[in-house]
Amino acid sequence: xxxxxxxxxxxxxxxxxxxxxxxxxxxxxxxxxxxxxxxxxxxxxxxxxxxxxxxxxxxxxxxxxxxxxxxxxxxxxxxxxxxxxxxxxxxxxxxxxxxxxxxxxxxxxxxxxxxxxxxxxxxxxxxxxxxxxxxxxxxxxxxxxxxxxxxxxxxxxxxxxxxxxxxxxxxxxxxxxxxxxxxxxxxxxxxxxxxxxxxxxxxxxxxxxxxxxxxxxxxxxx
Numbered sequence: 001x002x003x004x005x006x007x008x009x010x011x012x013x014x015x016x017x018x019x020x021x022x023x024x025x026x027x028x029x030x031x032x033x034x035x036x037x038x039x040x041x042x043x044x045x046x047x048x049x050x051x052x053x054x055x056x057x058x059x060x061x062x063x064x065x066x067x068x069x070x071x072x073x074x075x076x077x078x079x080x081x082x083x084x085x086x087x088x089x090x091x092x093x094x095x096x097x098x099x100x101x102x103x104x105x106x107x108x109x110x111x112x113x114x115x116x117x118x119x120x121x122x123x124x125x126x127x128x129x130x131x132x133x134x135x136x137x138x139x140x141x142x143x144x145x146x147x148x149x150x151x152x153x154x155x156x157x158x159x160x161x162x163x164x165x166x167x168x169x170x171x172x173x174x175x176x177x178x179x180x181x182x183x184x185x186x187x188x189x190x191x192x193x194x195x196x197x198x199x200x201x202x203x204x205x206x207x208x209x210x211x212x213x214x215x216x217x218x219x220x221x222x
Contacts, residue, residue, distance in 0.1 A: 033130030033166030034063035044219040069105035081109030113144030131166035132176035158218035
């Protein structure tokens with residue numbers, strides 16, 4: 001049985017956040033998307049049948065995936081091959097007798113558009129996409145990103161839930177990327193309102209910034 005997901009507003013999750021490895025490179029900045037994903041999943045996951053196998057796609061520092069692993073969910077975290085060791089180090093920093101499930105989390109190096117490694121050929125119930133929309137559009141990676149999602153989603157019927165979260169930097173273009181994903185993969189979009197209590201002193205959210213939190217659910221599951 002899975003434990004309650006540690007809340008980002010509580011010490012349990014501020015602990016992984018503070019312990020995650022950082023350097024001066026933005027690659028190791030813990031973006032708001034990971035925090036929003038963890039915050040949303042805290043309420044959403046208990047509504048679903050457990051256990052859930054979850055993919056933290058292009059996880060960055062791995063904040064969302066680490067929190068899920070600590071709560072007992074089956075998690076695969078993936079990022080670029082050169083970032084894998086840092087993600088593993090972050091998991092190790094959160095290993096303790098109280099959180100034995102962290103050892104079961106898998107970490108794999110992967111670049112969008114390439115054949116899926118064995119770790120990503122599993123059947124996933126939920127795919128997390130934290131702060132990816134702007135990167136997909138800005139780096140002109142729509143084709144590679146779509147290929148990856150298609151390869152992952154075709155392994156499950158109905159297709160896994162996909163959750164997009166992050167700060168909005170180029171709203172129209174980012175919406176086009178997500179609209180294309182929904183149309184091509186047969187999803188409907190479920191926008192999630194942000195609770196005003198999330199904009200607290202302990203939160204990475206900025207009051208005057210715009211954020212997106214949207215769940216994509218398969219049309220077949222409606």
